[in-house]
Amino acid sequence: MALNVKRVAVVATGVIGASWAACFLARGLDVDATDPSPGAEQRLRDAVQAHWVALAQQGLAPDASVDRLRFHPHMERALEHADFVQESGPERIDFKVELFRAMDAAAPAHTILASSSSGLSVTAMQSACRVPERVVLGHPFNPPHMIPLVEVGGGQQTSPQAVEDAMGFYAAIGKRPIHVKREIKGHIANRLQAALWREAFHLVNEGVASVADIDAAIAHGPGLRWALMGPFMNLHLSGGEGGIAHLLDHLGGPIEDWWRDLGAPLMSVDLQRQVVEGVAHEIGERRTGDMVRARDALLIDLLRAKQSSGALD
Numbered sequence: 001m002a003l004n005v006k007r008v009a010v011v012a013t014g015v016i017g018a019s020w021a022a023c024f025l026a027r028g029l030d031v032d033a034t035d036p037s038p039g040a041e042q043r044l045r046d047a048v049q050a051h052w053v054a055l056a057q058q059g060l061a062p063d064a065s066v067d068r069l070r071f072h073p074h075m076e077r078a079l080e081h082a083d084f085v086q087e088s089g090p091e092r093i094d095f096k097v098e099l100f101r102a103m104d105a106a107a108p109a110h111t112i113l114a115s116s117s118s119g120l121s122v123t124a125m126q127s128a129c130r131v132p133e134r135v136v137l138g139h140p141f142n143p144p145h146m147i148p149l150v151e152v153g154g155g156q157q158t159s160p161q162a163v164e165d166a167m168g169f170y171a172a173i174g175k176r177p178i179h180v181k182r183e184i185k186g187h188i189a190n191r192l193q194a195a196l197w198r199e200a201f202h203l204v205n206e207g208v209a210s211v212a213d214i215d216a217a218i219a220h221g222p223g224l225r226w227a228l229m230g231p232f233m234n235l236h237l238s239g240g241e242g243g244i245a246h247l248l249d250h251l252g253g254p255i256e257d258w259w260r261d262l263g264a265p266l267m268s269v270d271l272q273r274q275v276v277e278g279v280a281h282e283i284g285e286r287r288t289g290d291m292v293r294a295r296d297a298l299l300i301d302l303l304r305a306k307q308s309s310g311a312l313d
Helices: 015-026 040-058 075-079 093-106 160-172 189-205 211-219 222-226 231-238 240-261 269-283 288-309
Strands: 007-011 030-034 069-071 084-087 112-115 135-140 149-154 176-180
Touching: 007 015, 007 075, 015 030, 015 040, 015 084, 015 135, 030 075, 040 069, 040 288, 075 093, 084 093, 093 112, 112 160, 135 160, 149 160, 160 176, 189 211, 189 269, 211 222, 211 269, 222 231, 231 240
Parallel strands: 007 030, 007 084, 030 069, 084 112, 112 135, 149 176
Antiparallel strands: 135 149
16 A cells, blocks of 8 residues: 555544545554544544445455544544544634644654645645645545545645655545646636536526426436546547547537636525525425435445446546
């Protein structure tokens, strides 16, 4: 395994941190977790147990066990023997700067410090560290114990070796790391999502379609293809034998025209109300927990199918 990682420290054990902890345990690693919130240890252990069912269906490492989880009230104890640190604290840059300063002081010299930040700058996060070259972005896609994607990148002081080592580690535990080559707000996947969200909210705001029909347009249309391949590969196959070059030659102009017509709505109180009411109407009598379980079961089937095929990766 890259970096010879045997022990991972998980700093902050909310929704993302707990999911990461379960993921690392499922790959046969020792996990030292820490979170100062009252009741954090019990919530973490409950979350890991809840995630373990889905992880077992995906396949556990031979030596995987929830018993390899240790919880430490004090962060310094959690980091003192860590080979890799996964931080998932609040998305506030002032908090992150101080947290990384403290993690940098506590972790062994060889340890990579990775942040799950959804959109903050690594350059800013590493600014108070004595060894800033080991600080990297390790942004997962929620939930980390199920979704393979991890966005990896560095800041101005991050060493190329740290980025390479982090990508190697994530790949070794079954993740699909991608390299964010330049710092940008929201990284890659969240920016792509944001572009779709913007137009979805615009269509509601303009009265073009209901919330339910917009969801259906994706879930029963392009979303099915996007679950298999990315936007460029989908365009390529849509071009037939001529591929993406043929498609762009014929549809490049119309696509550019659509771009110019895309909306830029404001997140007004009225628009928020329309969307909240639309989602409530779409859900109806269904329970959120039942929907989450159904989603996760389908995700497991999809991941298995993609792994067994390998032809579209």
